[in-house]
Amino acid sequence: VQLQASGGGLVQAGGSLRLSCAASGPSFSSYGMGWFRQAPGREREFVAVISWRTGVTYYSDSVKGRFTISRDNAKNTMYLQMNNLKPEDTAVYYCANDMTGGSSWYRISAYDLWGQGTQVTVSS
Numbered sequence: 165v166q167l168q169a170s171g172g173g174l175v176q177a178g179g180s181l182r183l184s185c186a187a188s189g190p191s192f193s194s195y196g197m198g199w200f201r202q203a204p205g206r207e208r209e210f211v212a213v214i215s216w217r218t219g220v221t222y223y224s225d226s227v228k229g230r231f232t233i234s235r236d237n238a239k240n241t242m243y244l245q246m247n248n249l250k251p252e253d254t255a256v257y258y259c260a261n262d263m264t265g266g267s268s269w270y271r272i273s274a275y276d277l278w279g280q281g282t283q284v285t286v287s288s
Contacts, residue, residue: 165189165277169259171244172282179286180247185259185279187240195265197235197242198275201255201284208258212244213269222269227253249286256281 171183185197198213212223212233221233232245242259260275267274 165192165261167259167261167277167279169257169279169282172257172284174285174287175249177249177251177286177288179249180245181249181284183244183246183257183259183282183284185242185244187261192240193263194261196262196269196274198260198262198269199233199242199244199257200260200272201253201257202281203255206255208272210270210272211257214242246284249284251286251288254284254286256283 166188168186169183171181173181175181194216196213196215199211200208201211202208210224211227212231214221214233214235223231230248235242258281259279261277262269262274263276
């Protein structure tokens with residue numbers, strides 16, 4: 165199974181982007197799928213996560229109210245709708261899948277599989 169992230173780009177402050185993360189390959193399974201981001205010189209940080217079974221979502225305080233995570237179980241695809249983007253949102257965004265469960269989704273270590281990342285740049 166592989167994760168393919170897409171949808172990044174260059175946008176002005178206040179604009180919107182929609183990221184996608186498609187899982188391919190046989191026997192895809194998930195407890196939860198999440199988005200993390202990493203800006204230059206900074207550690208990778210949690211953005212949002214969605215329970216694959218229930219659809220319950222959690223967000224970091226920095227994106228709450230501006231970003232919306234969703235999933236399409238039939239397509240094995242997760243989305244991140246990002247509105248009212250700010251220059252501080254500039255980062256490489258990574259999607260990740262938790263296939264084993266039991267760990268805090270806020271932690272990088274909870275995820276077993278990562279996508280390659282997609283660059284989001286917000287200009288002021």
